[in-house]
Amino acid sequence: MKKFTSLFLTALLLIAPCGYVSAQSNKEAATNLKSINWDQRHTIDFHESLLKNLSDQYPKIAKTYPIGHTWRERKINAIELTSNTKNEKDKTGIAVIGNIHGNEQESAESASYTAWWLATNYDSDKKVKNILDNYVIYIVPVMNPDGYAQSFIYPIRENLRPTDRNGNNIVFSDPYKDTDGDGIIADIYVGAKNSAIKDRKKIGMESPDWDKNGVFGDDPKQSNIDLNRTFDYLWNYLDVDANPVLGGNAYTRAGSNPAAEPEVKAVQNFLMTKKIHALATLHTGIQCVLTPWCNTSEKPKDAEFMEKVSLDMKNALEKTTGRKFYAKQSYDDYPTSAEMIDWTYGRLGIHSYTIEVYAGGKSNPNGTIDEQCTWENELPADQWVYKGEWNGVKDVWFKNTSKAQMVGVAPSEQSKMVEGAKDSILTMIYSEPYGPGSEVPGYLLWGNGW
Ligand SMILES: [Zn+2]
Known part of the structure; x- marks a missing residue:
């Protein structure tokens, strides 16, 4: 029955006249932000109009602006959430980046939900007021809008660099x-x-x-490029040999140059202009919280702190969703180079976490740790x-x-998933400030006489 329902819905969504689904969702978001159905798949237009509607309806605490554009000239939108109770430079910066991989749509839902939850609860929830009075939260729900939009036809991880x-x-x-x-x-x-x-x-x-x-x-x-192998930090490191030690991404999945893709350039440039203590990048495919490094088993300087926080974040996900998650250093999950969290921690010193919010299907209790941690839902058979x-x-x-x-x-129960992601992000927020926050090297800064 479940299978039939999801198939029927698929057919309905895709056969429906162009724009029908997004128009309905956008209208709901526009007219009543309280009535958004978080158990639904949302189009790229929904995410864009949601941020705009939040900043229109909550102008004192929310600002939306593009931080860059894609190959298809889609905007990469950020929402900045904070109150004006104290000077921004005395606040702690937090960044949340969703959907670097187009097909990982639940990551965008989780990031948009978190923005929506913070904005709509500011007036009524003391906890939220306290957060926005003391932190500046930057959220980019969809970093790869071309890949996200394309994934409504066929799921692709990549961006749309002409290929x-x-x-x-x-x-x-x-x-x-x-x-x-x-x-x-x-x-x-x-x-x-x-x-x-x-x-x-x-x-x-x-x-x-x-x-x-x-x-x-x-x-x-689809472009073949995995944006999360193209950041300007140890780009292609150990990948360029005939027998690569890492993923063998040289000049293929990792692109032609470090940070050559517009989406990655936009995020790097954005983060370099802000003072940020912690960052979460959201994904799907497994259920866990991962910490730097991705490229080596060596421990980073703040390993003890980030490991404790990632464990707390994992516990928050489990408590809210009722599903199993794990926490690990990213390299021990699988080695990669030039990932976002290695760049943000390695270049800027931002405490960085990869949150993997969803792995579809039933768990295997006797399997590997990632086989034990799944959403426990029924997926349609081939x-x-x-x-x-x-x-x-x-x-x-x-x-x-x-x-x-x-x-x-x-x-199923996506609304629980996004709630869990939000609670995990709140856990990360409460862990800061710890240490000095990001240190942007002078040569990377814009302005200031350079
Ligand atoms: Zn991913």
């Missing part, structure tokens, strides 16, 4: 398209009608083969649909993967 995957000198020349109108982009296979799954051969992704090269969907709208002749090819099968079916569908 030519199939080498025909035209960027994005064969994007995915829902050719049969079921709301799902299928993996395309061939195999006889009575064939076993293992005997079917994958020939591409659902697309009319726009570029007529005989391969379906071989130049989709579906195989025999299509016969399709686009001039005989014996075509559509495989609708679980993740393709989940496009546009929020996980």
Whole structure:
């Protein structure tokens, strides 16, 4: 039944006339900020108008502004939340960055929810008043709006740097398209009608083969770049050898140069102009809180402090959501370089945490720690649909993967998830100030006679 419901919703969301879903959500956010349904999947337009509506309706404590633009000229919006009770320089700076990975949409929901919760509770909740009187909270709910928007068609992690995957000198020349109108982009296979799954051969992704090269969907709208491997700190470190020690990201996932992507440049430049004590970057895929370093098992200078805080943040997530989370140094989870938290801690000395808010599916209590920590929800099973002749090819099968079916569908109890993320962020906020806060090197500062 659950499966049917989510499939039905997927179809409904995607078949509905363009803008229907976002128009409804935006209107709700615009007219009544109290009636937002946090169990729903929200479009990029929703997140943008939510911040605008919050700053329109709470002008004394909220300001919204773009900190940069994407390849598609979408705005990367930040909301700044603080009261005017004391001088900003006497306050503690906190940053929350959501959705560096486009398909990790629950991270954007968590960040937007936190902004919404702080703004709408300032007048009624002493705790919130106390926070905004003493802290400046900068929240960027969607750092990768191009990837976020694209993920309503097919889930992609990347941004939309113009890319030519199939080498025909035209960027994005064969994007995915829902050719049969079921709301799902299928993996395309061939195999006889009575064939076993293992005997079917994958020939591409659902697309009319726009570029007529005989391969379906071989130049989709995604860049190959993982923004969270492109920060200007140990960029490609240990990745450039023939046998890379880390992820082998040189010149591929890590881009052409450190901080070459507009989204990363925007966030780096923004953080360099602010005095910030702590930062959380939000993700999905596992359920945990991770601390620097990502590139080495060595302990950073503030390891003891950050480990304690990350444990408290993990406990807050567990208490509020009723699900299991873990806390670790990021390297011990898996090694990477040029991640945001290594840049923010390594360059600026900001206490930095990666919060992974959601891993879909049922847990395996006897498995590895990440297999034990999941959202405990039911995901739709992969579906195989025999299509016969399709686009001039005989014996075509559509495989609708679980993740393709989940496009546009929020996980069950997402409202609990965003509440948990908010409580974890509050825990981080209360842990500061500890130490001097970020130290921006003089050569990185703008103005000041440089
Ligand atoms: Zn991620």
